[in-house]
Amino acid sequence: MMGDMDLAADHRCTRQVGLNWLLHRAxxxxxxxxxxAAAGHGITARGQLVLTALASEEFRRTQLALGHALGLDKTTLTAELDRLERAGLIQRRPDPNDRRVRVPVITDRGRAVQAEVEKVHQEVERDFTAGLEPGQRHDLRVVLERLIGSDDRPGSGSCL
Incomplete structure (x- = not known):
């Protein structure tokens, strides 16, 4: 019953607020x-973001470059890498060009967890957009990508 009340409040608010609130709430x-879904596999959503970046990289990135690419500050990224390393999902290796610099590398176990969580995330997204027609789901993604790509200001903040 409480969920119905929350839904009714959301619908009243959506007619009275700006795009920022709507995007944020969604x-x-x-x-x-x-x-x-990520917690069910022992990681955070941010951890999944990091694992996905590491799994898809064709070249190695330093921690600093990875943080910049993901919009994560040094402290936040370090804490997440610490958790992933303790879980055996990544390793941090010295950069061969500068031994003071660390390069996070995904482990085989990390790749397996990342792939499993990615499947679950896709299911969650399908459930979340189940009320939309297939064309609407496609259009939503295209519009969001266009909005993100049309802003040439430097990115700020985390992907999560």
Whole structure:
């Protein structure tokens, strides 16, 4: 019953607020479901973001470059890498060009967890957008990508 009340409040608010609130609220709802799915596999949604970046990289990135690419500050990224390393999902190796610099590398176990969580995340996204027609889901993604790509200001903040 409480969920019905929350939904009714959301619908009243959506007619009275700006695009920022709508996008934030949608991201908040999807993010909570994504976080729950990742937690079921012993990682955070941010950890999945890091693992996905490391799994898809064709070249190595330093911690600093990885943080910049993901929009994560040094402290946040270091804490996440610490958790992933303790879980055996990544290793941090010295950069061969500068031994003071660390390069995070995904482990085989990390690749397996990342792939499994990615499948679950896709299911969560399908469930989240189940009320949309297939064309609407496609259009939503295209519009969001266009909005993100049309802003040439430097990125700020985390992907999560």
């Amino acid at each position: 991201a908040q709802k999807l993010g909570a479901a994504i976080q729950e």
